[in-house]
Amino acid sequence: MKFAFTVSRKVWLAGVGLALLLAFVWLASRTGPLAPIRITVTRATRGDVQPTLFGIGTVQARRDYLIGPTVAGRVKRVLVDVGDAVVPGQALAEMDPVDLDARLESADAAVARARSAVASAEAQIGDARARLALAAAEASRYQALGAQGFVGPSVVDAKRQLEQSAQAQLVAADSALASASHDVSRLQAERAAAGQQRANLRLLAPAAGVVTSRDAEPGSTVVAGQAVLRLMDPTSLWVSTRLDQNRAAGLREGLPARVTLRSSATTPLAGSVARLERVSDSVTEERIAQVSFAAPPAGLSAGEMAEVLVQLPLLHDVVLIPNAALHHRGAQPGVWRLDAGKLRFVQVKTGVEGQDGLVQVTEGLAAGDAVVLYSERELSAGSRIKVAPTLVEAAP
Numbered sequence: 586m587k588f589a590f591t592v593s594r595k596v597w598l599a600g601v602g603l604a605l606l607l608a609f610v611w612l613a614s615r616t617g618p619l620a621p622i623r624i625t626v627t628r629a630t631r632g633d634v635q636p637t638l639f640g641i642g643t644v645q646a647r648r649d650y651l652i653g654p655t656v657a658g659r660v661k662r663v664l665v666d667v668g669d670a671v672v673p674g675q676a677l678a679e680m681d682p683v684d685l686d687a688r689l690e691s692a693d694a695a696v697a698r699a700r701s702a703v704a705s706a707e708a709q710i711g712d713a714r715a716r717l718a719l720a721a722a723e724a725s726r727y728q729a730l731g732a733q734g735f736v737g738p739s740v741v742d743a744k745r746q747l748e749q750s751a752q753a754q755l756v757a758a759d760s761a762l763a764s765a766s767h768d769v770s771r772l773q774a775e776r777a778a779a780g781q782q783r784a785n786l787r788l789l790a791p792a793a794g795v796v797t798s799r800d801a802e803p804g805s806t807v808v809a810g811q812a813v814l815r816l817m818d819p820t821s822l823w824v825s826t827r828l829d830q831n832r833a834a835g836l837r838e839g840l841p842a843r844v845t846l847r848s849s850a851t852t853p854l855a856g857s858v859a860r861l862e863r864v865s866d867s868v869t870e871e872r873i874a875q876v877s878f879a880a881p882p883a884g885l886s887a888g889e890m891a892e893v894l895v896q897l898p899l900l901h902d903v904v905l906i907p908n909a910a911l912h913h914r915g916a917q918p919g920v921w922r923l924d925a926g927k928l929r930f931v932q933v934k935t936g937v938e939g940q941d942g943l944v945q946v947t948e949g950l951a952a953g954d955a956v957v958l959y960s961e962r963e964l965s966a967g968s969r970i971k972v973a974p975t976l977v978e979a980a981p
Contacts, residue, residue, distance in 0.1 A: 653812045911933075
């Protein structure tokens with residue numbers, strides 16, 4: 586009796602242990618590391634995609650002016666301040682003329698003296714012409730008297746010599762007049778150059794704009810070309826944007842874009858690609874584009890960061906898969922394709938990506954191929970899988 590009870594107890598315990606072992610194996614096969622990996626599957630489709638190109642940019646002025654002197658000098662006064670609006674030709678600042686005013690007075694005096702020399706030379710020409718006329722008349726009369734024998738040849742020769750001397754004096758007077766006239770022209774040119782230098786000391790606005798920087802104060806010494814003031818045309822603001830070269834195929838001027846300023850993140854602004862720079866950044870592998878606003882917002886400031894989304898040309902009838910289905914092995918993208926219930930990693934070549942997350946596949950997949958969209962864990966070629974509509978457990 587006692588032996589039978591002992592045997593029955595051992596059998597019961599063995600049964601309980603076996604049941605627990607089976608329960609553990611079942612639980613491990615369903616939820617543990619031995620359980621099949623649940624996946625969700627999607628299919629490659631054909632359709633149209635609107636590719637977009639995202640970039641980060643900075644608001645800049647297309648027309649920005651640096652106002653400074655053409656020669657080194659000291660700033661005498663600055664007439665405008667940061668934020669002031671200016672018009673073309675408005676005086677902005679003035680440099681110290683030092684001795685330029687005195688040089689202009691000296692140049693004026695030299696020009697006046699040269700003009701007096703011209704007047705003197707003209708008077709000498711008149712006197713020389715009168716002397717020449719008198720000498721020519723006397724020489725002609727004495728030549729007639731000599732022919733009649735009233736005077737000797739020596740007297741006739743003396744009168745002819747006086748006529749030739751008067752002719753030479755007239756030539757000398759003409760030369761003196763030409764020299765004095767040249768002096769007047771030279772001195773006038775020197776005076777004009779000094780006047781231009783004096784005028785250049787007044788720094789004028791080349792165009793309408795707003796003063797954005799005041800880089801020198803009165804009394805400061807600046808070198809030639811150094812900026813005293815900076816102007817910006819507020820109507821020429823655009824966004825200098827950096828875009829990924831790998832995805833810039835089809836990028837061209839005139840494409841529509843949306844600009845989101847950091848100061849108004851919830852209000853995208855319409856714009857377009859105004860210019861593509863001919864030099865890209867080889868270090869960051871980015872293409873630089875200038876995006877203009879369709880209607881610049883009020884209070885827009887240069888230097889503000891912005892996000893830019895450029896709409897590339899629409900592509901028709903291409904193979905598309907969700908971006909989440911892509912995986913990378915090294916630098917090569919690929920997908921887990923489901924063939925007759927078996928997993929196979931297939932390398933693909935991708936094209937553009939739309940704003941909705943769909944990616945163009947140019948090689949490696951055909952429309953209708955089943956690919957893994959999401960999985961619970963990392964997959965391998967020998968993974969046991971279970972296709973599920975979703976990876977999220979339904980609430981009880």
